[in-house]
Amino acid sequence: MASATSFYDFKPLDKKGQPYPLVSLKGKVVLVVNTASKCGFTPQFEGLEKLYKDLHASHPNDFLILGFPCNQFGNQDPGDNDTIQSFCQLNYGVSFPVLSKTDVNGAHAEPVWEWMKASMPGLLGVKRIKWNFEKFLIGRDGEVKQRWASTAKPESLKAAIEHELQAAAKPSKTEAAGPKAT
Template identity: 70%
Template sequence: MAGKTFYDFKPLDKAGNEVDLAKFQGKVVLVVNTASKCGFTPQYGGLEKLYKDFRGKYNDDFEILGFPCNQFGSQEPGSNDDIQSFCQVNYGVSFPIMSKIDVNGDSASPLYTWLKDQKSGLLGLKRIKWNFEKFLIGRDGLVVDRWASTAKPEALEKPILEALAKKAPVAPTATTDAPAAEPAATATA
């Protein structure tokens, strides 16, 4: 998967439709695998606060994407509709909660396979250890950092601010790729 970026993936939304992550190009994105019946589930509240705070200050330059997963203690047993309802009713979640996925194993989402290849976890392990692991994607579409489930959302404020402070890369254009014009010769008397 060399040469790929976050923008090369098309995971499914809550309705099962592909979401072209290229639409987030130039933005900072926090990706979190979530679950509704986990000891870390209250982090939804902290994630929503981050989302509202940063969206308020930086408009749509910041996004959070939640990816429900039932691979850890069967802590996300519901349907996509059940998950959406739970998140909205209990935590007022307004950031996108995507379709339920696997993050480890043979049926792992290609996005999560790429994320884990980009940034290893604790002790260099690639696999996701539990619900609410977090990946920060920079404006260039590459993984900036990864945090374990125990990292509270408020602890991510500084790295998010640092990622937001970096300018989005500019795509080359015909004018920027052209060699500089030679200065005109000046006439001498």
């Protein structure tokens, strides 16, 4: 999706395989995480859920976490969507949306992941996801604000997320440009 200018331009699939239009999140601060059920970082689900509940309590209409299960790293999320959903809810009480299993790298990567990686490359300009539980912070304007490696614990992100929650929504690049002359 070469013409995409913001996070809101994408429609990844939800847990039932239906389009999940990200435009429905316009004006929210969103933490996007590629997740896995059988990874050394899987216990981060507990921290993510705590972070979500804490921030959602104080900003109920302004913050969301989106999980994107991925099986590209050591086959650490081999289950189908129903199995993944059950695992997240039964083991960690996950209440934030966990979408459909997807690829985050390669020829079949979900377009929103391609856009996020291009918007904020990793260390040394790397435009790929290195492992499960990498995280992207999307601001109210639909732009990537920060990116964290798998090792970043959810609780360490709270201040950055709160800072974004305090920021007023700015118009996106296309809205700021104004209407096109005809």
